[in-house]
Amino acid sequence: MATRIVTLPGDGIGPEILEPTVDLLKRFVPDAEIEEHVFGGAAIDAHGIALTDDTLAACQSADAVLLAAVGGPKWDTTDPSKPRPEQGLLGLRKGLGLYANLRPVRPLPALYDASPLRREIIDGTDLLVVRELTGGIYFGEKTRTETTASDLCIYSVEEIERIARSAFQAARTKVTSVDKANVLESSRLWRQTVVEVHEREFPDIPLEHVLVDNAAMQLVSNPTSFDVIVTENMFGDILSDEAAMLTGSIGMLPSASLGNDSGPGLFEPVHGSAPDIAGQGIANPLAMFLSLALLLRHGLNLENEAGALESAVDKALDQGLRTRDLGGQASTAEATQAVLAALG
Structure with a gap:
């Protein structure tokens, strides 16, 4: 066929x-x-x-x-x-x-000088952003009046489990789970569920948790520290576009x-x-x-x-x-x- x-x-x-x-x-x-x-x-x-x-x-x-x-x-x-x-x-x-968006980021030595970051910072970067793609604030219920608007951010355990598995299956050295668990209830469920999947199914793969604002800083200050980044829909959208600049152009x-x-x-x-x-x-x-x-x-x-x-x-x-x-x-x-x- x-x-x-x-x-x-x-x-x-x-x-x-x-x-x-x-x-x-x-x-x-x-x-x-x-x-x-x-x-x-x-x-x-x-x-x-x-x-x-x-x-x-x-x-x-x-x-x-x-x-x-x-x-x-x-x-x-x-x-x-x-x-x-x-x-x-x-x-x-x-x-x-x-439900799983994979965005590999691997700056090529030939393009190191095209990146806004110094060569020594990006040298050796080889990371993968695994973004949850069908849940979160992009798909939650939306309301709009003349004076207010709202977008519901909602995640189920099942949605988090399947994206976490995708991340652990892709990992070579570790998984970095990115959330905002110090503020958001949806992020606290995210972190708890990722931990449970890790302990139950992938205990031999190191797991770390990083708040999204810190992750954004680490991406441009120490990108070689990442292997697989797994995160929810909106955070993944933003972080993967930020990571694109490591390569010198989002066109890559x-x-x-x-x-x-x-x-x-x-x-x-x-x-x-x-x-x-x-x-x-x-x-x-x-x-x-x-x-x-x-x-x-x-x-x-x-x-x-x-x-x-x-x-x-x-x-x-x-x-x-x-x-x-x-x-x-x-x-x-x-x-x-x-x-x-x-x-x-």
């Missing part, structure tokens, strides 16, 4: 970085059936909603989903009755049961969103749609390529192919490839050619 991949170009630079990525996908998986759907702002323009039932159904029946980027000022609104592109992302995560970071073994994963770069440079052919496609590598590894169990693509990106950078966000002048097409040449 052919491998079915749904692609979602989205908005802004999304179509520009997805096109060469699909070419790479065909190189690694020649028999792949690739089905493209509108999503995000583009779907709002076409259908009045960021995620249609047809698109969700196609994603649910796929082997993996490859998403480029969504959003832009065209669809920004504070009116709760109007659709937003980000609603499509939340709906897709919920509809596919994607991929992500994988995974659920249970029976459903497809969602693979996407961490960066946004960059509407200010859309259509100019200068977007950095490397995070998109690295997201494809995660799709090959976690979505299709093609470890060798994933490693080959990651090595090609590393080699191209070692040989001097620099897009504009990395201080160079390479276009999207030139970056693609550099990676293809490194693949051989």
